[in-house]
Amino acid sequence: MKMKTIRLSFHYLEFEDKADLLRVNLFRYFYIDLSKRLFKSIGSFKAGGHSIAFTTDLDKGSLEGQFNSVIAGSISGLRNSLNNRRAVYVHRNSGIPLIGSVSFSIIDRNTSLIEIKPVTGCNLNCIYCSVGEGANSELTDFVVEPEYIIECFKRLVEFKRQDNSKLMIEAHIGCQGEPLLYSALPELVAGIKGAGCTHLASDRVGGKGIGRRADNNSDSGININKRNKNENNITVSIDTNGTLLTEASVDKLVQAGMDRFNISINALEPGLAREIAGCCYNLDHVKEIAKYIAKKAELLIAPVLIPSINECEMIKIVEFAKSLSKYTKDKKPPVVGIQNFLEYRTGRNPVRQWGWNRFYRFIAELEEQTGVKLRMSESDFSITKTRPLPKPFRKGSTITARVVCPGRHKGETICAASDRVITVRRAGSAKQGQEIKVKITGDKHNVFYGENLEHARFARISRFS
Structure with a gap:
């Protein structure tokens, strides 16, 4: 049979040649290293960027089948490149449901706010982290296929709107770590927002939903190039430490449909900010990004109050937020949502937590000093109670x-x-x-x-x- 060159291109996969190994990167920060011998039955190949080209006597369908089989058979070796921890890829054919875990997936707390957790892992090593995230943590990481999240999210929205078809829903992207490590974030935001989501497609490598083909005639159905009007009564917000944001990435996320950025700034004294982050931390960059976001979208500054460590920084952070009013469209300062540090079994606990009475006394005093409302409730974010999602089993069963x-x-x-x-x-x-x-x-x-x-x-x- 005549030899020919066939190129396979992907959206979520990238290839690196490493001597005897081929590194396959998934969503930029996750990878598997494969021996090149695994592909010898397929043919000679050259890989780079988002594509791999084979010189082979196979037809395209057979080539795809064999390539998919190699990748699917090796996905259990997935690693996080930031920390080399093992990782699990959760996709539509993985057999892993998207409801039930606090680490990844979708969480519904019987309100109009739906929590979305597409990835784990963090570029910081915060001294107060509730899940002990950081470079040296002995954790397993998770990364979830965006189309899988979108499908599950849409079903959950339909369930919640059985009583009110126009119910306003907030999709809140809050990870055990930093969501900007999820390279498919713009696609996820656009899909959640509802732009072009009628047809969702994904490559099913070996029937495993890995990679998504990026051929010219292949359409994911997720359009990130058009700012979505809120026709579906869905707002999208995100928790981020801000360190990985750039003006370009802010623009891309806003264009995809991001409504609010919640940025955690825990101190305005550079040395203390680095100490709290537990690693190198560019405070000036985060402040500049906060200013830029204030011009483009809704901004919420969300410091964690850590007793005996950063109480004195809270008033500085509130004043910083007030200074951003000149950048916002309505000339009002961004909301400051101060969080009370809480001790967790799985977290780093550098101090004892304050009781809620003491915390709210501190907030009341700070409100009086600054003239800014700081005590937030669900009603401030238009969060309402909704019908509870049925539980297939109960505690004790x-x-x-x-x-x-x-x-x-x-x-x-x-x-x-x-x-x-x-x-x-x-x-x-x-x-x-x-x-x-x-x-x-x-x-x-x-x-x-x-x-x-x-x-x-x-x-x-x-x-x-």
């Missing part, structure tokens, strides 16, 4: 669940059942694909925790033997 991937923290496993994921904190030696009996130990807001009953029984026997 016993279910059969399938192990689908490692959990976020050491010793955790993610299981799936009834279109939900369950974080099993003591899974024992359960293997991926195995079915286990799980006792549900937590079910608040359709976020599920459980324990492996067989492992718990074995642990009790071992303890008393």
Whole structure:
């Protein structure tokens, strides 16, 4: 059969030649290293950028099938390039549902605000981080296919609007880490906002939904090049530390449909700002980006008040926000939403947290000093109660669940059942694909925790033997 050159191009995949290895990058910050020998049955190849070209006697369909098979068979080796931690790719054919976890996916707390978590991992190492994120953390990372999120989000919006078809929904992108590490963020924002989402397509590499083809005749259905009017009564907001934002990326996100940026600025004294960030931190850049955002979109400055560390910085941050009023369209200062540092089992806890009474006394005093409203409530963001999403199981119930991937923290496993994921904190030696009996130990807001009953029984026997 005659040899020919066939080029495969992708939107979410990038290729790097590394001697005997081919590095395949997914969403820029995640990668798998593959031996070039894996492709020898396909033909000689040259890879770079978003495409790979094979010289082969195969037809295009057969070539795609073999290439897809290699990638799909290796995706379990996915790593985060920032910290070299193992990572899990969650996509429509992964068998991992998008409701049930606080680490990734979609969270519905029975209000008009829907939380979206497309990625984990962070470029900072904040001393107060509630999940212990940072370069040296022993965590598993997750990255989610944007089309999968959009499909699930749309179904959830339809459910919430059964009682009110014009219900205003806020999609809030808030990750365990920094969402700007998610290279598909503009596509995700545009899809959530509702621009051109009638037809969503994704490459199904090996039936695994990896990469999305970028051929000229291939359309993802997600148009990020046109600012979306809010015809669907959906607003989009994001939590970010601001360090990775540029004027160009702000413009792109606003064009895609981003309505509000919540930027965490925890101190205006450079040395203290670096200390809190736990690493190199360019405060001047973050301040300049805040000014730029104030011109382009809604801005909220969201410091975390860490007792005995940065109380004195709060008044400076409020005054900084007031100084930005000259940049905003309505000439009003951005909202300042001061957060109370809270201690968490999984977090870094450099100090003891304040009780809420003490925190709100501090806020009241600061309001009096600055003349700025600082105590926020759900009504300030037009958040309303909605019908609760049904729970397929309840705390205390016993279910059969399938192990689908490692959990976020050491010793955790993610299981799936009834279109939900369950974080099993003591899974024992359960293997991926195995079915286990799980006792549900937590079910608040359709976020599920459980324990492996067989492992718990074995642990009790071992303890008393």
